[in-house]
Amino acid sequence: MPFWKPPVEWASLGLDPVALSVGPFDLRWYSLAYIAGILIGWWLLLRMVRLPGSPMAKRHVDDLVTWCTLGVILGGRLAYVLFYDPATYLADPLKVVQLWEGGMAFHGGLAGVILAIVLYCRAHALSVWRVLDYVAVVTPLGLFFGRLANFVNGELWGRLTDGSWGLIFPGAGPYPRHPSQLYEAALEGLVLLVLLNWLFWRTGARLKPGLLGGLFVLLYGVFRFGVEFFREPDVQLGTLSTGLTMGQTLSVPMILFGLWHLARVRHRAPATP
Template structure:
């Protein structure tokens, strides 16, 4: 009965069918080789992040020299890939991968966790900072300003893939996704692209370029964690829970993404509120250090 009602809703609201958008997850198909938009999103996010990081390091008071940027990008990339994959395995499908451990390295089949990627990048920054005797918290501030590029492109790629769609709805911009049944759904991937990508970038841009936040260790990365956490927590109300976590969402009344965002919100709030105490210890790093 519910299926009939929702199908009728699709017709009556004139919901957009995903196929009508003419999108394909494959950017280039040579037969023997396929290049997917999702892979390009990761690559473009890293390249744009590196470019923007170089611009930030060119400003007074930088926590590391530009020559450190290549090392930073290397460790951050490792953190994104390893942390993102292991985070997905542990947070979203632990039982499945416990039974099928050989599939854990198969990144081409999808399955990455942003929260796991955050942990991986954090560990990479800690290692890099220790190697060069740099201020790890201030490096986090600068790297945080660069992350929204990847977040925006990644969520747009999720949309192009027709995955991670939202809950059923009757809003005028609802979309019927290929694997989401005949029901109109929230394009929650685009909501996340807007909030976690564009809005978050603009907030951090203003704080870096128009305030003295970069001289207050932890304020920028704290703002990143706080705004991202709140944005993700909010959008999850419009997003369909992962199939294997439906029961978990029913039992806890929150999605896994919301539970993982709570520590980010609390940690971000703490860093923002305490950043002023650390301002007196800021020392710029000379290029030849």
């Protein structure tokens, strides 16, 4: 008789979205994920700018972190409102500022960060492409922590699976689903982090304007597009008329831009170390 193991209930893992409660205030793991990504990314950027040929100084890093934080929050929230759930926010516009309720879109957060970097670099006469490269190297940290927080929250679960690694998530029905949050943490977070850091520290890629940033955009788009086949589409949108999910639709321009951009990078002269 074949061995059969019942699927694991997410609730049996003992995970709690709230990290700490103090009176009426709850400190959630999702908030800590943002804080951890920002602080560790800040620390890593400070180490990176010590190398010869850096496009910015320590004082620029300190200011840039603030600009990027505002960009990711404003861009991520605005994109979620516009692309994922416009009806809810049109019915109750005050919900737009209720960030503690959740609702952030990475594609919008990325656009917000890029805009913040462009504006900051122009104001301080810095190389936009090279600063984007440096920020791209640390960005996977936020993705890694954010997707782990999604898993701890028991949200953004995957599609149905008969694999032994499937989990039964609260609110997702009685059948096991892909832990797609962990797939994204591994690919968009860990794999990108290791690859970009290896290229930065072990090769001359950091001196080629636009190379690391282009790789980030391309590979994130590819990874996100692929994982969407295992992730349950957003309930308010489902699968679009094109047969793609919203996440895949927003990833296609990233893939195309990444390919186009990397084709142009080889014609740029390297920076002087």
